Structures are given as structure tokens and as C-alpha cells.
Amino acid sequence: MIDSRPADDGSSIRRRRSCDVCGKRFTTYEKVETIPMIVIKKDSTREQYRRDKIENGVLRACYKRPVSAEDIQAAVDRIETKIFSMEAKEIPSSQIGEIVMEELKGLDEVAYVRFASVYREFKDVNTFMDELKKILK
Template identity: 80%
Template sequence: MKCPYCGNPDTKVIDSRPAEDGSSIRRRRACDICGKRFTTYEKIETIPLIIIKKDNNREQYSRQKIENGIIRACYKRPVPAEKIQQAVNNIETKVFSLEEKEIPSSVVGELVMDELKDLDEVAYVRFASVYREFKDVNTFMDELKKILDKEEK
């Protein structure tokens, strides 16, 4: 690994451990020439995942889109940022564990709804109302009844 300070192409690893997210390795390195230390992260290279949208357009998977959707659904709700990040991590793990090169957006949407159901019911209904494109009050009420029926059991 090239030293970011002096450009020396040969540095040594002092310490290796799993990173906080568990999906990468954190390495502390030292340069033999300038003596400075720096940190690198090693991650498995994956094949880009393609999401098939409702209109059959295809776009590259974006963790940021999932995170933005959950943050929007949790707006002004008592949901800690750590819980949102954990939900995004869970969704991403499930998406990549499918081991597919192309996944319909509906699969991702359902995974997001499953996570939101456990995270915050109001956020779940908000997301569902946009995702399922509720056309009227009756479809909205049907979704609320599903939640209420689940609580009674």
C-alpha cells in the first residue's frame, strides 16, 4: 500500500481487525521511510447489483436511496439514527444474500417495509402509502387494519 504522506510504495501492516460494520477489515499501517501511520479498509469487491424498476428501467443499486427513504419515513419520529443505520444494514445484507445480479425494486421495497414495520409503525405506514401508491382512504385503512390485526394477535 502506497504511503499517502511520502508516496513510498511499500508500507507494513501493524494491526488488522474487523471494521465496525463487520463487512470490511481495518488495517493500521506504518511507512518505513517517513514513519507516519495511516488506516486503510479492505472490502470484498462485488459485482454491481442492478435494480429493475416498475417501468422496467434498470439502475445500479444505491444504499443511499434506501437510507433516504427510511429517513423520510421516520421524519419527526422518535427513531434513533443508529436504528436507521441498522435497518439499512439489515436490508442490504438481505439484498446481497439473494445472490442475484438483477433484483426487482418490489423485492427491495418489501424488505424496507418489513424493517420499518419493526422499527416504527407510523414510519411503516408513511413508506407504504408512497410505495404502494395508496389511491384513496380505503386502501390506507386496509393497511392500518393489517397492523391493528397483528397487534391483537
């Protein structure tokens, strides 16, 4: 091992290493394992929290939008930090959705509306327009 320090996100360790065989240098990131968080879904079923589900939702919302991959990852990091800072063993998916929407609102308004339209299951144009009016205020 060559170097070890906290990563920029503060929740992982960045280590610079070198291969014993070829000498090539590389970086690894180690995350601290926490007690698994359980997500309570809309239908009252429970499943283990998975970061990739949030990443996929944010990526879909930001599809073909001028949002960099770094900004998306930073947003997902902030979302995850908010979720875990609640220190709850179980969290409703509706609460996670609200946190994601709040983060997307600051990232890209179109991405926010896309996510909200799926998350809130807009039934008609009027509910969609109500959400747009909230943004415009």
C-alpha cells in the same frame, strides 16, 4: 497501520491508522467490492443498485420519529445484507421495497406506514386504512 479487524457489520474491515506527518490517529472502513447488482424498476428500466437510495427512503420515513441514527444505519445494513444474500445479479425494485417495509415494521410503525403509503401509492383513504388494519392485527 496500527490495527486491522472485521467491523461490527461483518462486511467491512476496520483499520486504525496514524498519519505519518502529524501522528494523529484515525479509523478507516473498507468494504469489499462486489459485482454490481442491477435493480429492475417498475417501468422495466434498469439501473445499478445504490445504497444511498435505500438510506434516503428510510430517513424520510423516519423523519421526526424517535429512531436514532444508529438504528437507521443498522436497519439499512440489515436490508442490504438481505438483498445481497439473495445472490442475484438483478432484483426487482418491488422486492427491495418489500424488504424495506418489513424492516421498518419492526423499527417504527409510523415510519412503516409512511414508506408504505409512498411505495404502494395509496389511492384513497380505504387502502390506507387496510394497511393500518394489517398493523393492528
